[in-house]
Amino acid sequence: MKSYLAAAIQMTSVPNLEKNLAQAEELIDLAARRGAELVGLPENFSFLGEESDKIAQAETIAKASVAFLKTMAQRYQVTILGGGFPVPVNGKQVYNTALLVDASGTELARYHKVHLFDVNLPDGNTYEESSTVQAGTQLPPVYTSDTLGHLGLSVCYDVRFPELYRHLSLNGADLLFVPAAFTAYTGKDHWQVLLQARAIENTCYVLAPAQTGRHYGLRHSHGHAAIIDPWGTVLSDAGTKIGVAIAEINPQRLEQVRSQMPSLKHRVFA
Structure with missing residues (x-):
């Protein structure tokens, strides 16, 4: 593993596939021109709309x-994580899928989100991801790159489940992907502190x-796409734009x- 620049892209995806992909390409181009070798796109980067429209398309x-x-x-010529897009399971459900691809266009790792966001929030929004998404059944993989390190996958709501990230760190991860479409209501209180906790407790980049x-x-x-170091320091924050x-x-x-801080070596319980 060498030192390199990584980019966490921040988008406002809409119910329009073509517009989203055009926006994503502009941001990938920006990241690459600034020297990034590893680029992450958020959850729902290619489509964010009504559940019925997502299933139909x-x-x-x-x-x-x-x-x-x-x-x-x-x-x-970058390695890219597509942080979440629907992959059909049947006519009624999809997997929320993260896909890691290298600079040759080769698929490196794929993960189906296991924790589904079913909540009623005080701001009037109700989310029932399980109504259209089938939960994955496998723990996320860690992909090992000679140049980029050991890359652990996850998606959004997973960040509230520390055991998933302990699995990744114990399997060698030194960078944790957390692509998200975190709600405005929960994000203001929980987003940054959860990301920092996952970085600190696993001594990993996020x-x-x-x-x-x-x-x-x-x-x-x-918003607030971020890169956080293993001490929990926020190295970069995209704000809300x-x-x-x-x-x-x-x-x-x-x-x-x-x-x-060799805390991973001091674990008492597996």
Whole structure:
């Protein structure tokens, strides 16, 4: 593993596949021009709309998303995580899928989100992800890259379940992907502190692409795509506008923190 720049992209995706992919390409281009070698796109990067529309268009969205990720990775010579898009399971449900692709356009790792967001919030929004999404049944993978390190996958609501990230760290992860479409209501109180907790307790970098702003109807996202170091320091925060958070991933910093705070070696309970 070497030192390199990573980018967490922040989007305002809408119920329009073509517009979303055009926005994503502009931001990937920006990240690549600024020197990023690893780029993360947020959950729902290619489509964020009504659940019925997502199901009706799922096959088209899935094919376009995979083709887009492979094309962008090759065009800009970067490794890209597509942080979440629907992959049809049957006519009524999809997997919320994260896909990691390298600069040759080769699929490296795939993860179906296991924790589904079924909540009623005081702001009037009700979310029932399980109505259209089938939960994955496998723990997320850790992909090992000689140049980029050990990359652990997750998606959004997973961030509230620390046991998933302990699984990733115990399987060698030194960078945790947390692509999200975190709600505006919960994000203001929980987003940053959860990301910092996952970084600190696992002494890992966290790369957290995000959705921001209004998507449709009452659906608003918190923003603040971020990159956080293993000590919990926020290295870059995209704020609330469409854009990119960029920071260095430094193996020496990782080694320093793990040497100073070897908490993973002090575990008592597995």
